Amino acid sequence: MNFTNDWSEILGGCVDSQSFKMLSEKLDAEYKTHKIFPPRELVFSAFDLCPYENVKVVILGQDPYFNENQAIGLAFSVSGCAFGGDEMRGYKFPPSLKNIIKEVRAEMGVCAVEDGDLRPWARQGVMLLNTSLTVKAGQPMSHAKLGWDCVVNAAICALDKKDGLVFALWGSNARAYKKFLSNPRNLVLECAHPSPLSASSGFFGCGHFKKINEFALILSSLHIIKSPSF
Numbered sequence: 001m002n003f004t005n006d007w008s009e010i011l012g013g014c015v016d017s018q019s020f021k022m023l024s025e026k027l028d029a030e031y032k033t034h035k036i037f038p039p040r041e042l043v044f045s046a047f048d049l050c051p052y053e054n055v056k057v058v059i060l061g062q063d064p065y066f067n068e069n070q071a072i073g074l075a076f077s078v079s080g081c082a083f084g085g086d087e088m089r090g091y092k093f094p095p096s097l098k099n100i101i102k103e104v105r106a107e108m109g110v111c112a113v114e115d116g117d118l119r120p121w122a123r124q125g126v127m128l129l130n131t132s133l134t135v136k137a138g139q140p141m142s143h144a145k146l147g148w149d150c151v152v153n154a155a156i157c158a159l160d161k162k163d164g165l166v167f168a169l170w171g172s173n174a175r176a177y178k179k180f181l182s183n184p185r186n187l188v189l190e191c192a193h194p195s196p197l198s199a200s201s202g203f204f205g206c207g208h209f210k211k212i213n214e215f216a217l218i219l220s221s222l223h224i225i226k227s228p229s230f
Contacts, residue, residue: 001043005052006052007044007047007051010052011155014151019147020151022147023146030146035137037066037071037135038073043134044073045072045073046073046122046129050127055125055162056164056165057127057212058127058168059075059126059168060075060170060173061128061129061130061174062075062130062132062141062173062193064133066135066136066142067092067138068137070094071135072119074122076096076100077097077122078094078116078117098116099196100194101114103206107207107208107210120229129152130152131144132148133152157180160180160183161183162183163183163186166187166189166211166212167188167189168189169189170190172193187211189212
């Protein structure tokens with residue numbers, strides 16, 4: 001396992017650690033003996049598509065989708081499909097993703113990623129990072145204790161050293177990572193998870209996408225970053 005851009009240097013200490021070596025060995029065994037999502041080559045997509053230098057926004061998810069043909073290594077994202085239907089290539093559109101798109105439309109009037117493919121966000125500097133980067137098929141949170149914290153904790157701590165970032169923490173799992181965020185020059189947003197079980201308890205109407213753009217506009221006036229296009 002390795003990183004393909006400036007994350008290789010940022011996380012160099014993590015990659016050289018015994019914890020990362022143990023994680024790699026466990027993953028080798030898991031991929032050999034179980035169906036694991038996402039595909040091995042997409043595990044680090046959140047890092048590959050969003051170099052450390054480019055990160056403007058961090059949206060924390062929990063773990064990858066555990067159904068066939070959904071997880072692509074970015075929190076909440078799928079590879080692209082028609083929005084609104086009950087089926088896409090034989091499987092259901094993830095309900096949390098559907099709620100994210102609904103909230104973007106409610107706040108912004110339109111949504112640029114109606115098909116559920118959030119890779120355009122990632123390429124603009126929105127890091128879509130899960131707190132576990134892999135999962136067993138059909139078993140949510142099955143890799144929560146596999147050892148991904150050695151990577152995720154190091155990444156979040158490194159990101160907190162940057163100025164002018166927005167961290168969107170959706171749900172109790174993501175909010176637990178607030179303890180790593182101490183930079184007063186960054187904006188931390190918290191609300192309920194977009195899951196149908198909790199979206200009506202604070203995700204809908206949270207205003208996070210507008211707040212992200214407003215914060216970005218302030219920084220862009222200082223020629224620091226551009227506002228991402230949701």
